[in-house]
Amino acid sequence: MSSMISPWHKLHLDGPLLAGLLLLASVSLLVLYSAGGQDMQLLWRQLLRFGLAFGLMFVLAQIPPHRYQQAAPLLFGVGLILLIAVLLFGDTAKGAQRWLQIGGLRFQPSEIMKLAVPLMVAWYLGSRPLPPNLSRALVVLALIAVPTALIAKQPDMGTAVLVASAGMFVLLLSGLRWRVIGGAALLATAAIPLVWRVMHDYQRQRLLTFLDPEKDPLGAGYHILQSTIAIGSGGVFGKGWLNGTQSYLDFIPERTTDFIFAVYGEEFGLIGAVLLLALFLFVIVRGLIIAYSAQNNFNRLIAGGLILSFFTYILINIGMVTGLVPVVGVPLPLISYGGTSLVTLMASFGILMSIHTHRRREHS
Amino acid sequence: MDRRITAKDHLRDPVRETRLLRRRMVIALAFTVLLVLVVLGRLVYLQVINHERYITLSKNNQISIVSLPPARGLIYDRNGVLLAQNVPSFGLEVIPEQVQDMSAMLAALQGVINITDADLKRFQRLRSQKRYSKGVQLRQHLSEEELARFAVNRPRFPGVDITAGMVRYYPHAELAAHALGYVARISEDDLAQLDPINYSGSTHIGKTGVEKTYEDVLHGTVGFEQVETNAQGRLLRVLQRTPSQTGDTLHLNLDIQLQSVAAAALGQQRGAVVALDPANGAVLALVSQPAYDPNLFVNGIDSKDYNALNHSPDKPLYNRALRGQYPPGSTIKPFIGLGGLELGVITEQQNTFCPGWFSLKGHQHRYRDWNPKGHGTVDLERAIVESCDVYFYTLADILGITRLHSFLSPFGFGQKTGIDIGGELPGLLPSAQWKRRARQQPWYPGETVITGIGQGYMLTTPLQLAVASATLAMRGTHSTPRIVAEIHDAATGHVTLPETPGSTAVPVKDGRNWDSVIAAMTQVVHGPRGTARAIGIKSPYTIAGKTGTAQVFGIKQGEKYVQKDIDLRLRDHALFIAFAPAEHPRIAVAVLVENGGHGGSVAAPIARKVMDQYLLGKPPAEPVDTGSIDPDLNE
Numbered sequence: 001m002s003s004m005i006s007p008w009h010k011l012h013l014d015g016p017l018l019a020g021l022l023l024l025a026s027v028s029l030l031v032l033y034s035a036g037g038q039d040m041q042l043l044w045r046q047l048l049r050f051g052l053a054f055g056l057m058f059v060l061a062q063i064p065p066h067r068y069q070q071a072a073p074l075l076f077g078v079g080l081i082l083l084i085a086v087l088l089f090g091d092t093a094k095g096a097q098r099w100l101q102i103g104g105l106r107f108q109p110s111e112i113m114k115l116a117v118p119l120m121v122a123w124y125l126g127s128r129p130l131p132p133n134l135s136r137a138l139v140v141l142a143l144i145a146v147p148t149a150l151i152a153k154q155p156d157m158g159t160a161v162l163v164a165s166a167g168m169f170v171l172l173l174s175g176l177r178w179r180v181i182g183g184a185a186l187l188a189t190a191a192i193p194l195v196w197r198v199m200h201d202y203q204r205q206r207l208l209t210f211l212d213p214e215k216d217p218l219g220a221g222y223h224i225l226q227s228t229i230a231i232g233s234g235g236v237f238g239k240g241w242l243n244g245t246q247s248y249l250d251f252i253p254e255r256t257t258d259f260i261f262a263v264y265g266e267e268f269g270l271i272g273a274v275l276l277l278a279l280f281l282f283v284i285v286r287g288l289i290i291a292y293s294a295q296n297n298f299n300r301l302i303a304g305g306l307i308l309s310f311f312t313y314i315l316i317n318i319g320m321v322t323g324l325v326p327v328v329g330v331p332l333p334l335i336s337y338g339g340t341s342l343v344t345l346m347a348s349f350g351i352l353m354s355i356h357t358h359r360r361r362e363h364s
Numbered sequence: 365m366d367r368r369i370t371a372k373d374h375l376r377d378p379v380r381e382t383r384l385l386r387r388r389m390v391i392a393l394a395f396t397v398l399l400v401l402v403v404l405g406r407l408v409y410l411q412v413i414n415h416e417r418y419i420t421l422s423k424n425n426q427i428s429i430v431s432l433p434p435a436r437g438l439i440y441d442r443n444g445v446l447l448a449q450n451v452p453s454f455g456l457e458v459i460p461e462q463v464q465d466m467s468a469m470l471a472a473l474q475g476v477i478n479i480t481d482a483d484l485k486r487f488q489r490l491r492s493q494k495r496y497s498k499g500v501q502l503r504q505h506l507s508e509e510e511l512a513r514f515a516v517n518r519p520r521f522p523g524v525d526i527t528a529g530m531v532r533y534y535p536h537a538e539l540a541a542h543a544l545g546y547v548a549r550i551s552e553d554d555l556a557q558l559d560p561i562n563y564s565g566s567t568h569i570g571k572t573g574v575e576k577t578y579e580d581v582l583h584g585t586v587g588f589e590q591v592e593t594n595a596q597g598r599l600l601r602v603l604q605r606t607p608s609q610t611g612d613t614l615h616l617n618l619d620i621q622l623q624s625v626a627a628a629a630l631g632q633q634r635g636a637v638v639a640l641d642p643a644n645g646a647v648l649a650l651v652s653q654p655a656y657d658p659n660l661f662v663n664g665i666d667s668k669d670y671n672a673l674n675h676s677p678d679k680p681l682y683n684r685a686l687r688g689q690y691p692p693g694s695t696i697k698p699f700i701g702l703g704g705l706e707l708g709v710i711t712e713q714q715n716t717f718c719p720g721w722f723s724l725k726g727h728q729h730r731y732r733d734w735n736p737k738g739h740g741t742v743d744l745e746r747a748i749v750e751s752c753d754v755y756f757y758t759l760a761d762i763l764g765i766t767r768l769h770s771f772l773s774p775f776g777f778g779q780k781t782g783i784d785i786g787g788e789l790p791g792l793l794p795s796a797q798w799k800r801r802a803r804q805q806p807w808y809p810g811e812t813v814i815t816g817i818g819q820g821y822m823l824t825t826p827l828q829l830a831v832a833s834a835t836l837a838m839r840g841t842h843s844t845p846r847i848v849a850e851i852h853d854a855a856t857g858h859v860t861l862p863e864t865p866g867s868t869a870v871p872v873k874d875g876r877n878w879d880s881v882i883a884a885m886t887q888v889v890h891g892p893r894g895t896a897r898a899i900g901i902k903s904p905y906t907i908a909g910k911t912g913t914a915q916v917f918g919i920k921q922g923e924k925y926v927q928k929d930i931d932l933r934l935r936d937h938a939l940f941i942a943f944a945p946a947e948h949p950r951i952a953v954a955v956l957v958e959n960g961g962h963g964g965s966v967a968a969p970i971a972r973k974v975m976d977q978y979l980l981g982k983p984p985a986e987p988v989d990t991g992s993i994d995p996d997l998n999e
Contacts, residue, residue, distance in 0.1 A: 129376045129381070229425065232417065233415070245422060280400075297381060300386075315403065
């Protein structure tokens with residue numbers, strides 16, 4: 001098997017992963033056509049974004065993984081500086097400071113951290129013996145906590161959670177002992193009241209609404225209620241493409257972005273949802289295989305951390321739309337309309353492909 | 365510590381580490397699959413187990429039931445003149461749930477259409493007392509220009525909609541206000557009593573007058589429309605429709621022309637005119653002056669206008685015809701005279717000497733006649749024609765309060781007439797029993813004496829006087845007054861008559877007694893000494909009438925009532941009751957002019973104008989001369 005080199009490998013692309021991603025992009029365009037009210041302009045814009053993002057993935061796949069290892073501390077440092085800059089000079093949009101304008105470019109430094117944090121943690125742990133002892137684990141926690149806190153302060157809870165979890169996945173994959181994990185979990189549970197106190201009012205409200213959405217059906221609970229109605233009314237077979245009444249009659253909020261899964265669930269039903277989940281699972285399993293077959297600890301850790309982050313995005317988004325987790329602004333990876341998170345996501349798939357296609361030939 | 369780590373570094377076992385990491389990846393995969401299964405479970409819960417519930421919720425989102433309020437029934441007068449109609453009106457409605465930032469939206473909207481502070485205040489009030497329908501009215505009576513401007517800007521205002529509706533309009537404004545009443549916005553109190561389904565689309569309800577009494581037939585039946593709406597509440601298409609049924613049309617007995625003549629005859633004076641068809645109790649005119657414009661109330665009167673109406677010393681909101689309770693004064697005399705004849709206490713020819721005063725046996729107190737010189741020897745006819753007080757003091761004293769009470773009762777005194785509009789007061793027909801109950805005092809004979817000339821405790825409304833004179837005109841047949849003549853079904857044209865208790869008869873055994881009293885009343889107008897002889901001049905038909913003056917304020921013994929010395933609001937009320945033609949009565953009238961002075965000179969000419977209009981189709985050619993007779997000081 002290892003002697004077989006597919007033509008994709010010469011281009012440093014992983015065939016199965018690429019196929020999965022292209023299929024997801026096709027699904028995205030299909031749903032967006034319906035969710036966007038059959039607006040071809042919107043579709044072209046998203047297609048362009050896919051083109052650019054896949055292009056970036058291709059470029060990043062050409063760079064050998066040890067370069068990422070070398071660049072990790074620099075990327076992390078630059079990311080931190082930019083995060084501080086955001087807090088000092090950032091643009092405010094929708095009540096949160098997230099954007100930084102440099103030249104003509106406007107971007108969210110927190111997006112960089114989605115890659116920089118797991119890279120930094122993998123860099124730190126990858127060159128040291130595993131499993132990490134307590135003091136290294138504490139260093140890793142500090143590496144995660146500082147950018148997370150800066151992002152949470154913007155405030156951007158969704159990204160903070162994703163950045164923190166990306167770092168944590170690397171730490172967990174590194175073989176951190178179960179009793180340490182257990183102890184940390186207990187501590188985290190004990191810290192919940194403290195977290196509650198430092199939360200913003202709107203964040204508390206979101207949490208309360210999540211716990212009981214029907215208490216305020218026309219206020220804060222509206223989004224969750226309407227998206228669950230959309231999905232539930234889809235049934236097993238769905239109402240059919242372009243036939244989602246909840247979507248067409250404007251009942252689903254943010255229906256091309258964060259709540260696109262509600263449109264999908266309404267129009268394609270349980271069968272469609274299972275197929276989409278299977279597609280996602282296929283990409284995740286492929287990512288884990290890449291991590292499994294990686295040849296050094298850094299590569300294993302970063303590949304595993306990135307693919308688990310991808311899963312986390314999916315879980316949080318679908319969980320939110322189906323009312324399983326509180327509303328946090330996380331788009332459904334590869335499906336939602338928008339470019340910012342797509343770029344980060346495809347960059348991480350570029351790194352995965354780089355890891356898989358730059359392996360030394362193994363002669364057994 | 366670092367040393368120990370370094371020592372361990374030398375012991376790094378790549379194979380063991382690889383195994384550890386790979387084991388963790390398998391665990392991660394297991395967790396991933398587990399969590400995907402949880403999500404799948406949730407989807408099954410939503411899409412399979414609770415599918416029915418969510419499909420219903422989705423349908424409820426998609427389809428709404430819209431009430432189609434019925435058009436309110438029209439109201440016509442007896443000659444087919446429109447008195448109450450519906451005119452189209454465009455307004456703006458806000459669905460608060462669909463407005464994200466209310467104050468920002470209102471501020472932006474003010475750039476497009478004119479919204480006054482009063483509009484905003486009303487909007488906030490309506491918003492706080494929200495009812496079945498989701499929309500809250502913000503503006504009404506949009507102009508064509510505002511309508512166009514909003515239509516262009518409409519996408520900027522989700523949750524704001526144009527409403528097209530019909531609004532009640534009373535083309536004759538204050539002319540028939542006290543009879544017609546008005547509709548106004550449904551209040552919280554109304555809500556508790558309404559049928560919530562039939563009124564689900566209605567905004568207005570009859571508050572007073574005919575509009576209130578006949579609310580059930582005027583309102584009509586609500587219709588429904590199943591419509592598809594989007595999340596902003598915009599109507600996309602109609603799925604099913606059950607049309608509403610227009611309320612019934614009312615044809616009144618009221619003659620708006622007659623009403624107008626009566627109001628004009630009263631002019632600026634405060635007072636009331638009620639004209640009835642004595643044969644059936646049909647209310648031909650019901651005027652209370654001053655009146656108000658009912659159109660002000662339809663869309664919520666503003667507090668400035670309301671205070672002006674409510675605090676005016678002339679009380680324009682006060683329905684004098686139904687609620688004004690006045691001593692009947694001398695207008696009661698024909699009824700008492702009839703009672704004397706019927707009960708055999710007097711005969712038509714029997715004379716009484718009038719020295720200008722009357723005293724009860726064994727008492728010093730002198731009950732004065734309006735004519736201090738006295739009328740000399742008077743029989744019943746002269747007593748009525750000249751309105752001799754002493755004759756009736758004497759008669760009342762002989763009859764006693766108990767017999768007076770039981771004889772006058774069947775004419776309707778002291779009881780509500782049962783007219784088909786609300787709010788009337790019963791007046792007061794006193795009796796010894798009443799005084800013991802209400803005042804815990806015995807009845808004194810002197811009180812009977814003054815009851816004989818319609819003073820003292822006795823109180824009547826102008827409507828009661830009209831009914832009593834109609835009863836007199838019909839020789840004892842008493843009908844309940846009715847403003848509404850016919851109810852026409854708007855769709856089928858089917859005619860129903862309003863409920864009426866039917867007529868009752870006043871127990872008078874000897875028919876000649878009616879002749880005597882009516883003959884005397886005819887002489888009041890047509891006789892050379894009649895107190896209302898001025899209005900009888902050149903009248904082509906015979907009028908039977910009786911003047912009256914009701915004291916507002918008592919004058920001490922020996923003092924003289926000098927009109928010009930009395931404060932305007934303490935002057936006597938002028939009264940006149942009449943019916944015509946005396947032989948075959950077609951109209952009975954009661955006129956009251958508050959603080960008007962003399963019945964003969966002030967109230968009677970008004971009655972003549974009303975009767976001329978009704979019987980001849982035109983008001984008197986020349987003004988009724990009131991200057992040709994001596995002012996009868998205190999008849």
